[in-house]
Amino acid sequence: MTPAAPALEITSLTKSYGGAPALDGIDLVVRPGTVHCVLGENGAGKSTLCHAVGGSLVPDTGTLALYGRPYAPRRPADALAAGVALVHQHFSLIPTLTVEQNLRLLRLPGLDRALARVRDTYGLEVRSDARIEELPVAARQQVEIVKALLRSPRLLVLDEPTGVLGPAETDALLATCRSIADAGGAVVLVTHKLGEALRAGDEATVLRGGRVAGGGPLAELGARHLVPMMIGHAADSLDPALAGAVGLAEPVAATARRASGAKGSALALNGVTVRRPDGTHALDDVDLDIACGEIVGIAGVEGNGQSELMALLGGSLAPGGGRIALGGRDVTGAGPAARTRAGLGVVPEDRHHEGCVPELSIAENLHLGRLGRFRRWGVALDRAALARAGADAIAAHGIRAPGPDAPMSALSGGNQQKVVLARELALDPLVALAAAQPTRGLDIGAVDAVHARIREAAARGAGVLLVSAELDELLALSDRVLVAYRGRLLGPVDPRDPDARDRIGELMVGAGRAQAPARASAEP
């Protein structure tokens, strides 16, 4: 190893899919002892780059060097042997096995010692006896990161690791990145969150359309230079709340939305209870009434009933008690398809496993549950009509896709999310929309567009339930915010209240419960 050599040097890297370049002549240098952020819009090529470094994809042309030595991994095992660990956007854990069983599959000598080292060095601990499928998404991500750290990598590549993490977990992860860099290693951190990059990164490279759009030391670039590199034009058009959230402007307080004028209840839960297998309440006698045209935000630490609430609305979980009504009609016993027909749009948190069918085409995914209208004589699918409708939706929602007939699996993570959102927002009628983390993994331009679409849906009279880990998002969009805490919905908090953040923070840890109504207010 040459001491002054870059930890990673990428030269003229290219990779195409069916003639379309995903990476088009990338040059990138990661210096040892640094956290190097890779930024860029959805479909820019960030994951493809990570895969090339992590050995899960072989580039068409170009070279890589690791600490001054040629490095050409053909498979992930080559990367691991060279000291490169990659944490993917999609988890690679076996859900039915425990954490420990998953870690033992690595066949590392001295696993217990290595786990103790990771715990002592980074303060990262995992519950060895828990089954992966029982763990919240953030805890699964933690296991993936521990798995990577067990091998003491000299280059750690993290593909959008913080999308699923709460603020405290994100802080812990960013601190871990810093300790790896301080110990002389290097970290490549892919993120959409500018604040995070500016806080934790030393340098950045911005990708756009498979090319390097710019980069340099983060302290010099700042949000003002980075955002135009990322979105390809000046950031003036961004919504002021979003511009404030990414540090481009002074933070702005939420403003009152114009009432839609729609009347009545869009979505109502009445005394809804869900018990977990261990007898505890995932949802505890929840009452919630969302008026037509109203946006209700749900904050809260993950694992306080939000997942069950979404599964319940999606129809994959039946309540132990209580009833659900859509536009005044009881849908408690209705299956997912009947709810879709009745006008309930659901954007699940785990778009990859629940929101779409990766093997089907993009056009089919855009019309899941409504493919019937493209059948001729009720049987054969009119593929041309389906492709035309798919192409329209792709254009309208800015989905970066090879075409409507390409498989969903060919889309980048953020573009898959756009497909799921486009499909649910296109329901006709759309009586209510329940969306969990709708902007997770989306670039700044796309977040802006999704916020606008959610506001439009409410303006057209839909009631919106918005579950989000992003407080800025909840405050910018919601008419009122409730906080999920141990299966109950506490609050409401008015987002225009100057103390809204503090109040939500208190409710998230259960403080102030005594003053809050035990049941969420039914009144908007």
Ligand SMILES: Nc1ncnc2c1ncn2[C@@H]1O[C@H](COP(=O)(O)OP(=O)(O)OP(=O)(O)O)[C@@H](O)[C@H]1O
């Ligand atoms: N298996 C594949 N087949 C065809 N095209 C693909 C495949 N994988 C990726 N692509 C295309 O390559 C381009 C880059 O995708 P990539 O996943 O690297 O983007 P990204 O920057 O990570 O996006 P995101 O922020 O949404 O995760 C996209 O246009 C995507 O559609």
